[in-house]
Amino acid sequence: MTATCTATYRLYDDKADFHKKAQGIAVGLTVGSWTELPAAQQAKMEKHLGKVVSVDVVEGSGAGERYADIRIAYPDINFSRDIPALLVTIFGKLSMDGRIKLIDVHFSGDFLSAFPGPKFGIEGVRELLGVHDRPLLMSIFKSVIGHDLSELQEQFYKQAAGGVDLIKDDEILFENPLTPIERRVEACLQAAERASRETGQKLLYATNLTGPTFRLKDQARKAIAAGANAFLFNVLAYGFDVLHELAADPDINVPIMAHPAVAGAMYPSPHYGIAANVLLGKLMRIAGADIVLFPSPYGSVVMPREENMAIKHALLTTDLEADYGSAKQPLKRSFPVPSAGIHPGLVPLILRDFGHDTIVNAGGGVHGHPQGAIAGGQAFRQAIDAVLAGQSLQEAAASHAELKAAIDIWGVKEA
Amino acid sequence: MTATCTATYRLYDDKADFHKKAQGIAVGLTVGSWTELPAAQQAKMEKHLGKVVSVDVVEGSGAGERYADIRIAYPDINFSRDIPALLVTIFGKLSMDGRIKLIDVHFSGDFLSAFPGPKFGIEGVRELLGVHDRPLLMSIFKSVIGHDLSELQEQFYKQAAGGVDLIKDDEILFENPLTPIERRVEACLQAAERASRETGQKLLYATNLTGPTFRLKDQARKAIAAGANAFLFNVLAYGFDVLHELAADPDINVPIMAHPAVAGAMYPSPHYGIAANVLLGKLMRIAGADIVLFPSPYGSVVMPREENMAIKHALLTTDLEADYGSAKQPLKRSFPVPSAGIHPGLVPLILRDFGHDTIVNAGGGVHGHPQGAIAGGQAFRQAIDAVLAGQSLQEAAASHAELKAAIDIWGVKEA
Structure with missing residues (x-):
């Protein structure tokens, strides 16, 4: 099993196909492309591929109220054990891509092990x-x-x-x-x-x-x-x-x-x-x-x-x-x-x-x-x-x- | 004349007295208090005091549309010649104080002199x-x-x-x-x-x-x-x-x-x-x-x-x-x-x-x-x-x- 860090986003959009959007994030911010890869390439790249963990859509009742909470798991192997690398991976380009807010992060044990945390x-x-x-x-x-x-x-x-x-x-x-x-x-x-x-x-x-x-x-x-x-x-x-x-x-x-x-x-x-x-x-x-x-x-x-x-x-x-x-x-x-x-x-x-x-x-x-x-x-x-x-x-x-x-x-x- | 860096903010508020608010920023983010100071103290602190440069109010036509563009000049003497010091001064605490966005900055020549800028x-x-x-x-x-x-x-x-x-x-x-x-x-x-x-x-x-x-x-x-x-x-x-x-x-x-x-x-x-x-x-x-x-x-x-x-x-x-x-x-x-x-x-x-x-x-x-x-x-x-x-x-x-x-x-x- 690949160790991953998981990010949760709240994405507002009145019309988007949130499941497709989530899939686009998982692929776009990791291996870049997936479905068009030959099977041998897919086997090689599998461990680098982001995964959609969940997509919870809230339809809302008026314009501007529809949103989804999207969770994406990013394989640790893709980034170094520092906060800039994590932030650039999970909310670099994505921060500029629509009405989207990073609302939670869950770390892998391996990533956490690089962080001794508070000394006192x-x-x-x-x-x-x-x-x-x-x-x-x-x-x-x-x-x-x-x-x-x-x-x-x-x-x-x-x-x-x-x-x-x-x-x-x-x-x-x-x-x-x-x-x-x-x-x-x-x-x-x-x-x-x-x-x-x-x-x-x-x-x-x-x-x-x-x-x-x-x-x-x-x-x-x-x-x-x-x-x-x-x-x-x-x-x-x-x-x-x-x-x-x-x-x-x-x-x-x-x-x-x-x-x-x-x-x-x-x-x-x-x-x-x-x-x-x-x-x-x-x-x-x-x-x-x-x-x-x-x-x-x-x-x-x-x-x-x-x-x-x-x-x-x-x-x-x-x-x-x-x-x-x-x-x-x-x-x-x-x-x-x-x-x-x-x-x-x-x-x-x-x-x-x-x-x-x-x-x-x-x-x-x-x-x-x-x-x-x-x-x-x-x-x-x-x-x-x-x-x-x-x-x-x-x-x-x-x-x-x-x-x-x-x-x-x-x-x-x-x- | 005191060298200053000037920040422009857009502040949304349906009811605020924007002039009073601007004055509060100019004092609060520099000397802390002003009108209650004795004259001798004021004379000593004058060179540290922020100044309201302008307040342009746009009344708007509906709820949530009223805003003001507020310009405040911050004396250079208050902060060191680095971007963290500038940002903490002009948009540190203030960034958390209402619906406010930093929309422009103008630097003093002295502040700029610490920045050689692009090498190429x-x-x-x-x-x-x-x-x-x-x-x-x-x-x-x-x-x-x-x-x-x-x-x-x-x-x-x-x-x-x-x-x-x-x-x-x-x-x-x-x-x-x-x-x-x-x-x-x-x-x-x-x-x-x-x-x-x-x-x-x-x-x-x-x-x-x-x-x-x-x-x-x-x-x-x-x-x-x-x-x-x-x-x-x-x-x-x-x-x-x-x-x-x-x-x-x-x-x-x-x-x-x-x-x-x-x-x-x-x-x-x-x-x-x-x-x-x-x-x-x-x-x-x-x-x-x-x-x-x-x-x-x-x-x-x-x-x-x-x-x-x-x-x-x-x-x-x-x-x-x-x-x-x-x-x-x-x-x-x-x-x-x-x-x-x-x-x-x-x-x-x-x-x-x-x-x-x-x-x-x-x-x-x-x-x-x-x-x-x-x-x-x-x-x-x-x-x-x-x-x-x-x-x-x-x-x-x-x-x-x-x-x-x-x-x-x-x-x-x-x-």
């Missing part, structure tokens, strides 16, 4: 922080562009002192003369130590890894030498293979947090692109993201809840056979991080949807707290503790001034 | 081939997966003997034991020499550069050592920065041909993504593609003609000031190559739309010729000569059996 995963990140019994809390730098090291340090300290577990750079902070990566890491980790003496907590600082692709590994090593204990990385702006190679490098021995910047160019259309569960779920996990950010369904930048749940499933599932393929090694789980527009009043909803293995991630919800960023972090921690204790936020607010101030301005959305 | 460009490629007075002709390998070196060599020879100027690998041919890159290059260039002795023509073979990102330069050097005289590259599967760094590397002293694989995940939706003139036009040219393939409006994989013309303009314009920015150095022009479904009967249309500075590119239109691939190439050359001589294809077919056979089966689309 959820358990590894928890281990680094020494926190196993609750969702984590992350805070995002607010204004960073144009600020110097001492300003960043001060802002970092305030976030850290509120009891957050992780702090991430803004994804638009690039190499610049005011705050180059190695000095930024030093300054922020000094602030982390200061806060740590007060809170007793450990902290990861995801510093933004940027610059020319072929120098990223050097940048990472330089930052690690300066003490960096995590990286933020704009995966879609660089390509999944770059994430994979950074994550697979033994020298880059810190967690990598994937930012979804530019992903909106690909997932939101119902008719084109790559679905969020593939783009921000499966591909991020096999490429080695320990932590994956994506737009939440709660806040300012929204993604439908079912898409959030599909990403969560892709990042958390341990039934690899069903969703990924017959993995020869376990694939660590990646932290799902619904982001944007998060305030303490949303914590019950987030924990209902994501459970304990998530990171509550806030920017304005920390910095915009009426009593300042320290209180902002504290209000989130109080909200998390309340939900874990089975309390309503209103009850908890009665004895926690920071949480009370937060829900007074942002309100509470009950789960 | 149209004139350089023509120089290598010694062909200055006509459009070029390219042929695409047909079936390659599962074939060995001698089969590839034979197929190569037949294409070359028909008088094509360039032959490209199939973009889905990756490193494999049957035809590894350096042996493929050797075998094909032997075939090229054999054909060259018969046709008197030179030939470029764009071999597919594939594999892990951080080993691409080594792969390229290995192929060049084996005689490679051009590369095909799946730019979107790797990222624009990788193309840029390959093109800027003095050791990679051969033309690079950009394949549009996976681009369909981003350009076709009217509401999301990155427009074709940016994705397959401007960004390809500044990143250094000498030759750019994209779906033609004529054949099997279609892109609307106006989008083709916008790509053509982006690749060919010499008025850099108007379309790119105040470039400090000239940016060579890239060959536009409308592709897919091309047969000799389309040559009048292609030359009407693209003029002489294009490459007529065919796969099935060469291999599917009733008299074989050699006649297939010849028919295309006869069609090109006819158009240049002001003849109709029917007239030319009267004295050219190969062209006659081609138009007998595929017909002629008059320009």
Whole structure:
């Protein structure tokens, strides 16, 4: 039996013969031609031939509504064990051929074996922080562009002192003369130590890894030498293979947090692109993201809840056979991080949807707290503790001034 | 005056205050906050602040039709001189924020100065081939997966003997034991020499550069050592920065041909993504593609003609000031190559739309010729000569059996 990777497409067309179309994809993207080949050639090429696995047609009720979900199996022997080769095979030319969206991918065990996946995963990140019994809390730098090291340090300290577990750079902070990566890491980790003496907590600082692709590994090593204990990385702006190679490098021995910047160019259309569960779920996990950010369904930048749940499933599932393929090694789980527009009043909803293995991630919800960023972090921690204790936020607010101030301005959305 | 790069977005929204939204983008993607800053802070941050250049609202006549074209200028000082930094700044988070498409980019002279662009460009490629007075002709390998070196060599020879100027690998041919890159290059260039002795023509073979990102330069050097005289590259599967760094590397002293694989995940939706003139036009040219393939409006994989013309303009314009920015150095022009479904009967249309500075590119239109691939190439050359001589294809077919056979089966689309 030939090992294959299987792609599922949703193809909209009011009139197409979807079965014929599927056959055309299976042949066209593999051996090129089939029925016209002599039998001897067919015998030789059989192992390279794509196969139609299924075609599910939904007729719809009006113009533009008819579609089919088409699954095609591509023999592994046709492509090398890297994400560019897989994507070019299953959605290269085909991405331009009508109203078609790549909605799922299932890998062969052999293909998966080239992907060690997250180096830390959820358990590894928890281990680094020494926190196993609750969702984590992350805070995002607010204004960073144009600020110097001492300003960043001060802002970092305030976030850290509120009891957050992780702090991430803004994804638009690039190499610049005011705050180059190695000095930024030093300054922020000094602030982390200061806060740590007060809170007793450990902290990861995801510093933004940027610059020319072929120098990223050097940048990472330089930052690690300066003490960096995590990286933020704009995966879609660089390509999944770059994430994979950074994550697979033994020298880059810190967690990598994937930012979804530019992903909106690909997932939101119902008719084109790559679905969020593939783009921000499966591909991020096999490429080695320990932590994956994506737009939440709660806040300012929204993604439908079912898409959030599909990403969560892709990042958390341990039934690899069903969703990924017959993995020869376990694939660590990646932290799902619904982001944007998060305030303490949303914590019950987030924990209902994501459970304990998530990171509550806030920017304005920390910095915009009426009593300042320290209180902002504290209000989130109080909200998390309340939900874990089975309390309503209103009850908890009665004895926690920071949480009370937060829900007074942002309100509470009950789960 | 602050140097800026300017992005134009088309934003669909039935109710939004587009001016307010534009202001939110300009502030949110640069300094983070503005009106609430004290005057002293504003003075310090002014040079980092994004500016709304224009907001053109089109009210539309029905639900879902109201949109605005919004132009925002981003100060160069905020990002490093690389495409990932630019994309993350102008269309990172924003790509996920509603029905929004990036439809144009204009660069600062300073940003452009980091991009030498195509190493060869149209004139350089023509120089290598010694062909200055006509459009070029390219042929695409047909079936390659599962074939060995001698089969590839034979197929190569037949294409070359028909008088094509360039032959490209199939973009889905990756490193494999049957035809590894350096042996493929050797075998094909032997075939090229054999054909060259018969046709008197030179030939470029764009071999597919594939594999892990951080080993691409080594792969390229290995192929060049084996005689490679051009590369095909799946730019979107790797990222624009990788193309840029390959093109800027003095050791990679051969033309690079950009394949549009996976681009369909981003350009076709009217509401999301990155427009074709940016994705397959401007960004390809500044990143250094000498030759750019994209779906033609004529054949099997279609892109609307106006989008083709916008790509053509982006690749060919010499008025850099108007379309790119105040470039400090000239940016060579890239060959536009409308592709897919091309047969000799389309040559009048292609030359009407693209003029002489294009490459007529065919796969099935060469291999599917009733008299074989050699006649297939010849028919295309006869069609090109006819158009240049002001003849109709029917007239030319009267004295050219190969062209006659081609138009007998595929017909002629008059320009």
